[in-house]
Amino acid sequence: MGILPIQLMNGLFAASTLLLCSLGMVIIFGNMNVVNLAHGEFIMVGAYTAWFISAVARLPFVAAVAGAALVAGLFGAVVERVVIKRFYQRFEETLLATYAISIIMTQIFRLGFSSMKKIVELPVRGGFEIGSMTFPKYNLVIVAAAATAVGFVCLLFYKTPFGRRVRAIRQNRNMAMCLGINASATDTLSFGLGCALAGLAGAVTAPVKIVFPAMGASYLMDSFSTVVVGGVDSFIGTAASSALISESTSVLGGFMSEVYAQIIVLVGIILILRFRPSGLFAKERR
Amino acid sequence: MDDKALLELVNVSVDFRGFRAVDGVSMSVKAGEIRTIIGPNGAGKSTLIDLITAKTKLRYGRIFFQGRDITNRSPDSIARIYGIGRKFQGPNVFGDMTVEENLALALSGSRGVLRNLLRSESEDARGAIDGILDTIELAGARREMVSSLSHGEKQWVEIGMVLAQDAKLIILDEPTTGMTADETYKTGEMIRAMSGDRTVIVTEHDMDFVRQVAQTVTVMNQGKILAEGGFEEISANPEVIRVYLKE
Amino acid sequence: MKNAFRKALAASLALALVSASAAGCGKKEAAGDDEIKFGIIYAHSGSAEMIESVSEKAALLAVEEINAAGGVGGKKLVAITEDWESDESKATEKAKKLYLQDEVPFILGTCLGTGTQAVRTVAEQNGKLFFAPTAGSGEDESPNTIYTGGTTYTFTKELIPYMTEKFGPNVFCVGSDYYYPVRIAEQTKALVELGGGNLVGSEFLPMEATDCSTVIAKIKQQAPDFIYANVVGSTTAAFYQQAKEYGLDIPIASVITSEMDAVTMGGEYSEGTYATFNWFASSDNPLSVKFLENFEKKYGREDMLRVNATITAAYSSVYLIAEALKKAGSYDVDSLKAALAGTSVDTPQGKFSVDPENGYYAENYAMIVMWGADARPVTVYESDGQLPAEPWPDILFPNGKPS
Numbered sequence: 001m002g003i004l005p006i007q008l009m010n011g012l013f014a015a016s017t018l019l020l021c022s023l024g025m026v027i028i029f030g031n032m033n034v035v036n037l038a039h040g041e042f043i044m045v046g047a048y049t050a051w052f053i054s055a056v057a058r059l060p061f062v063a064a065v066a067g068a069a070l071v072a073g074l075f076g077a078v079v080e081r082v083v084i085k086r087f088y089q090r091f092e093e094t095l096l097a098t099y100a101i102s103i104i105m106t107q108i109f110r111l112g113f114s115s116m117k118k119i120v121e122l123p124v125r126g127g128f129e130i131g132s133m134t135f136p137k138y139n140l141v142i143v144a145a146a147a148t149a150v151g152f153v154c155l156l157f158y159k160t161p162f163g164r165r166v167r168a169i170r171q172n173r174n175m176a177m178c179l180g181i182n183a184s185a186t187d188t189l190s191f192g193l194g195c196a197l198a199g200l201a202g203a204v205t206a207p208v209k210i211v212f213p214a215m216g217a218s219y220l221m222d223s224f225s226t227v228v229v230g231g232v233d234s235f236i237g238t239a240a241s242s243a244l245i246s247e248s249t250s251v252l253g254g255f256m257s258e259v260y261a262q263i264i265v266l267v268g269i270i271l272i273l274r275f276r277p278s279g280l281f282a283k284e285r286r
Numbered sequence: 287m288d289d290k291a292l293l294e295l296v297n298v299s300v301d302f303r304g305f306r307a308v309d310g311v312s313m314s315v316k317a318g319e320i321r322t323i324i325g326p327n328g329a330g331k332s333t334l335i336d337l338i339t340a341k342t343k344l345r346y347g348r349i350f351f352q353g354r355d356i357t358n359r360s361p362d363s364i365a366r367i368y369g370i371g372r373k374f375q376g377p378n379v380f381g382d383m384t385v386e387e388n389l390a391l392a393l394s395g396s397r398g399v400l401r402n403l404l405r406s407e408s409e410d411a412r413g414a415i416d417g418i419l420d421t422i423e424l425a426g427a428r429r430e431m432v433s434s435l436s437h438g439e440k441q442w443v444e445i446g447m448v449l450a451q452d453a454k455l456i457i458l459d460e461p462t463t464g465m466t467a468d469e470t471y472k473t474g475e476m477i478r479a480m481s482g483d484r485t486v487i488v489t490e491h492d493m494d495f496v497r498q499v500a501q502t503v504t505v506m507n508q509g510k511i512l513a514e515g516g517f518e519e520i521s522a523n524p525e526v527i528r529v530y531l532k533e
Numbered sequence: 534m535k536n537a538f539r540k541a542l543a544a545s546l547a548l549a550l551v552s553a554s555a556a557g558c559g560k561k562e563a564a565g566d567d568e569i570k571f572g573i574i575y576a577h578s579g580s581a582e583m584i585e586s587v588s589e590k591a592a593l594l595a596v597e598e599i600n601a602a603g604g605v606g607g608k609k610l611v612a613i614t615e616d617w618e619s620d621e622s623k624a625t626e627k628a629k630k631l632y633l634q635d636e637v638p639f640i641l642g643t644c645l646g647t648g649t650q651a652v653r654t655v656a657e658q659n660g661k662l663f664f665a666p667t668a669g670s671g672e673d674e675s676p677n678t679i680y681t682g683g684t685t686y687t688f689t690k691e692l693i694p695y696m697t698e699k700f701g702p703n704v705f706c707v708g709s710d711y712y713y714p715v716r717i718a719e720q721t722k723a724l725v726e727l728g729g730g731n732l733v734g735s736e737f738l739p740m741e742a743t744d745c746s747t748v749i750a751k752i753k754q755q756a757p758d759f760i761y762a763n764v765v766g767s768t769t770a771a772f773y774q775q776a777k778e779y780g781l782d783i784p785i786a787s788v789i790t791s792e793m794d795a796v797t798m799g800g801e802y803s804e805g806t807y808a809t810f811n812w813f814a815s816s817d818n819p820l821s822v823k824f825l826e827n828f829e830k831k832y833g834r835e836d837m838l839r840v841n842a843t844i845t846a847a848y849s850s851v852y853l854i855a856e857a858l859k860k861a862g863s864y865d866v867d868s869l870k871a872a873l874a875g876t877s878v879d880t881p882q883g884k885f886s887v888d889p890e891n892g893y894y895a896e897n898y899a900m901i902v903m904w905g906a907d908a909r910p911v912t913v914y915e916s917d918g919q920l921p922a923e924p925w926p927d928i929l930f931p932n933g934k935p936s
Binding site: 003006007010013014017110115116117118119121122125126127134135136138208209210212214215218250253254257258259262 | 578579580582583586710736737739741742744746748750770771774799
Binding site: 161164165167168171172175176177178179180181 | 361362365366372378380381382383387390391392394447451
């Protein structure tokens with residue numbers, strides 16, 4: 001069997017991971033216009049929570065995932081209340097503030113858990129076969145988690161009053177408030193939600209990644225470029241750009257050095273943004 | 287004080303850096319009526335509305351709503367607690383949402399954030415939205431993006447949003463600006479339809495429109511009330527003709 | 534505006550505070566006549582922290598033991614410790630501070646290549662000595678730098694015949710994408726071809742990559758007899774784990790994977806794979822057993838389980854330096870270097886000496902281990918005595934060091 005079908009499958013798995021890790025950023029960047037430079041650190045919080053619940057407290061992995069989303073979400077809501085809400089509409093200052101938060105979080109976890117890398121055990125072991133190809137069963141869990149998470153946020157943002165309010169505030173904050181919408185509570189909730197999704201991603205991907213305080217940095221760039229290519233506030237766009245980026249990296253990587261494959265994909269991202277600066281799936285703005 | 291009055295302004299004044307924008311205005315609006323406020327630019331119409339909705343704090347005088355003193359309350363309590371809804375000049379709508387969603391937003395605005403996090407619309411709410419869509423004649427466009435509507439239709443969506451807030455008093459600030467003659471006429475009919483169980487205050491320039499909707503017309507000039515009365519009475523008033531002809 | 538400025542200032546102050554507290558403080562001690570000052574540079578944050586913070590503990594343990602036993606010729610060793618934060622510009626800065634301001638004649642430290650290179654350059658510029666307890670990849674030497682971990686070529690040269698005999702001659706090299714694994718792959722190619730085998734593939738992963746599915750697919754395509762995996766950082770655990778999960782049923786060996794990695798990833802994924810170096814915790818050398826005991830007593834079991842060859846080399850190096858100082862009688866650079874030439878000392882890693890003829894790389898024993906289910910090594914092979922350091926492998930450089 002050739003390498004192409006294997007790499008197409010590997011690309012799908014990588015895309016699911018990328019999508020899962022980017023969703024929280026779509027909410028916070030796309031809807032609140034805050035580039036959360038601590039996004040990776042919220043993933044790290046989720047991963048540590050998952051590690052703590054599964055490896056230390058020895059509870060089932062489902063509890064670890066739920067706990068991670070909860071802890072990261074609550075923590076995000078607190079951070080929003082204490083820090084972020086003072087900086088809305090001031091883009092540069094949110095960058096500085098979230099950068100500071102990312103460093104503080106990394107240091108806190110270094111002091112609390114040391115820099116030693118932690119492993120979260122795979123809750124589902126072994127491989128499954130498609131023809132002569134073998135893939136880890138856990139990859140299916142990641143695909144399912146990513147699909148569920150996207151479905152959830154799409155429903156939440158386009159089918160519920162809460163989502164409608166978030167979109168209304170994004171479009172015209174003052175007017176939304178004139179309608180009696182409590183914008184600041186909605187902000188806290190959506191920032192917390194973005195962080196909860198980051199925490200969820202951290203927990204679900206923890207068993208295939210390595211958990212350590214500085215792990216967030218690698219997630220940040222990947223998520224950021226995915227969200228920007230996808231069109232900043234579009235969930236479907238982010239799903240499409242995750243697939244595009246991961247499939248091209250995997251397929252190219254199958255036929256050349258993975259380092260070169262990454263470089264080519266990065267150049268591709270730059271070209272896309274050169275010709276579609278607001279991303280592939282940006283909505284037309286008035 | 288007039289007991290039947292829904293809104294009562296008593297000797298209301300405000301000045302901006304020495305310039306008296308509203309000067310000793312007393313006015314009484316009965317429940318269920320349509321009150322039109324006209325006057326040349328700078329006459330103080332919008333400022334008067336800002337005072338009623340507490341967007342601007344007044345210096346002298348008092349404002350009563352249903353007999354209760356609402357002088358200088360906060361704007362959101364004016365909107366939420368007392369039920370005074372206001373449509374600003376120019377369409378203020380959410381373009382990236384459907385007509386229906388715009389109305390639903392206005393309808394659910396005052397509900398708590400957590401309470402409707404995941405809940406979808408109730409039957410009551412859906413019925414209310416259907417009713418408003420009929421009133422603003424956009425039932426056929428309910429699923430269309432507001433950004434794709436005409437200017438006039440956007441104004442109607444906004445009127446619909448004010449209606450959705452279930453206000454006792456609706457204040458419309460120049461609602462027909464930029465509308466075609468046909469649209470202006472339709473807007474007039476809408477306003478007539480919505481009065482009765484609601485009270486409406488409209489500021490306007492277009493005299494045809496005023497003739498169409500007006501019951502009582504208040505004419506303002508230089509921050510003061512120049513005249514008040516029925517349309518025929520007002521349009522025969524030489525003072526009013528002078529002010530308008532000068533313009 | 535003023536408010537905005539104040540907030541920006543507050544944020545940057547918070548930043549500065551955080552980095553200052555992370556940086557830690559180098560302690561400076563006045564040295565009397567009865568003291569021998571030297572510098573220790575290890576990272577206490579960043580990518581090198583995991584291994585280097587433990588290395589520093591090992592070096593300080595050796596200093597403590599030597600001083601407890603009367604010091605060097607009646608003088609106490611005093612280590613001035615600095616943190617380079619895994620940042621090469623910091624490494625340069627700290628090395629300059631130690632050599633020029635504290636006037637130490639030599640520095641011990643660094644494991645990560647970037648730090649080693651930075652300190653090495655400062656040592657050369659200032660005519661000072663630098664002991665790097667890490668294995669060099671070879672093909673490179675500095676008169677001022679002593680690589681007390683030897684050269685990786687030494688171990689690869691022992692490993693390839695062992696693995697070839699056991700599993701077959703065709704090998705696939707996987708590495709992280711930097712000079713060290715790249716050079717190891719070149720040396721491996723020459724060595725397997727010497728034994729009639731082939732390097733059937735060679736792939737390098739981006740640093741810190743944790744998705745190894747592509748390289749695993751490529752390995753399956755080539756179906757080598759064994760894999761020589763020299764990945765670092767987060768990639769290590771990811772690669773071993775995914776090799777199992779993707780059903781890659783091919784033996785794996787490494788010259789980089791150590792106790793540190795095995796403990797991190799757990800026995801489940803390291804079990805049954807091979808590693809080679811000059812020392813493993815399975816060494817039955819009495820000094821090695823004693824060293825691990827003392828280390829555990831002082832720093833606890835968790836740190837002891839992580840002790841690997843590089844960490845042990847930090848410990849052994851202090852003993853080598855002490856012996857050379859004793860012989861030199863003074864501690865200026867020239868006499869110390871001269872004294873190092875014939876110095877040999879017994880350490881946990883066996884007889885320990887450096888070879889001035891071979892770029893001052895340490896001469897080493899070689900061990901091959903197989904990781905057990907408990908993530909501890911089991912010795913499967915030991916070299917016959919000390920092996921010469923070969924910074925310029927003769928199969929790649931038949932005429933010796935190029936001029």
